[in-house]
Amino acid sequence: MRGISKSFGGLRALMDVDLELYPGEVLAIVGDNGAGKSTLIKVLTGVYQADKGEIRIDGKTVQVRSRRDSIDAGIAAVYQNLGLVDSLPAPENVFLGVEPIKRIFGLPFIDNREMRERTIAILRDRVGVSLPNVDEPTRNFSGGQRQAVAIARAINAAELKVLVMDEPTAALGPEETRNTLNLIRAVKERGTSIILISHNLDHVFKVADRVQVMRGGRKAGVAVVANSTRRDVLGMIVGTDVDEDAHV
Ligand SMILES: Nc1ncnc2c1ncn2[C@@H]1O[C@H](COP(=O)(O)OP(=O)(O)O)[C@@H](O)[C@H]1O
Ligand SMILES: [Mg+2]
Structure with missing residues (x-):
């Protein structure tokens, strides 16, 4: 700048x-x-x-x-409130609004497995954490785990x-x-x-x-x-x- x-x-x-x-x-x-x-x-x-x-x-x-x-x-920012949807698990938060779609008999479905695997990969490869509770609602997460999910979302939103x-x-x-x-x-x-x-x-x-x-x-x-x-x-x-x- x-x-x-x-x-x-x-x-x-x-x-x-x-x-x-x-x-x-x-x-x-x-x-x-x-x-x-x-x-x-x-x-x-x-x-x-x-x-x-x-x-x-x-x-x-x-x-x-x-x-x-x-x-x-x-460039992406993580703000203090993190902006997570507490009722949703980590993959749904990381892919909020950009869910991967698969088609079954021509009909669109959210590809939950793809979302989960990519979330785990981003957390591992870019954030350096492995979350044991990735499928639980993020309200059950510790502060550090919530921050990791918010960072993973920022990483997923951009190159x-x-x-x-x-x-x-x-x-x-x-x-x-x-x-x-x-x-x-x-x-x-x-x-x-x-x-x-x-x-x-x-x-x-x-x-x-x-x-x-x-x-x-x-x-x-x-x-x-x-x-x-x-x-x-x-x-x-x-x-x-x-x-x-x-x-x-
Ligand atoms: N949206 C805004 N409208 C009016 N004044 C603002 C706005 N955002 C910041 N300011 C003013 O700009 C100055 C710098 O604020 P800010 O960048 O938030 O400082 P810091 O983050 O270092 O505490 C402050 O005087 C603040 O009151
Ligand atoms: Mg400030």
Whole structure:
């Protein structure tokens, strides 16, 4: 993303923001409330249209005017509420609205076996999990299992290159948080790049390769996790050097 600007009425939510994402990396986006993190990724996922700027994928300019455009470009988001239908099992959720059809004596039927096999394959090959309860309603799933199904659905919706996760650990307890961070690593290791919005620097430092800091609608900087401390990143978030005792 290059030179992205976006205003809501008189409020300038994004000013000339760049973002680079490389294959196979987890890029975290951090920053205070209102810094423009969600708006930036909503421009990428076609929820909002930028007033100015350019999105390029593999060197080619793409027009992202809708969520469909974004999915067609290989980008999908998993939001905090996950958007699963709780009464349906995993395959029906993964294929919601795009069910495979088979014909028997010329009549169309949903191909449940195909749906189930492909769901299990996506979970195994792209998400790195095997769900013992794949046929149960997802309301019976743990938080981590539900997240895995939501990610599998995003992967199934697109030739997915980029998975966007906005605050995936915000509402989770310690164990579910650990599961989610493991899930992020597993998805990355299986070839999907990830943009992770988080306000938790501990989580960011556990799973991200780089961190982009947003401040007041601008890109404040980027840090390579392996060469940075939390204090470096915190300094960019607040825009000053912070004292030794500051903690996040
Ligand atoms: N749909 C909208 N309408 C009006 N203002 C918005 C809208 N979405 C975001 N904003 C404003 O844009 C700024 C950036 O918001 P946001 O991108 O949600 O920040 P963050 O995700 O970093 O907390 C904030 O001032 C917010 O109030
Ligand atoms: Mg936000």
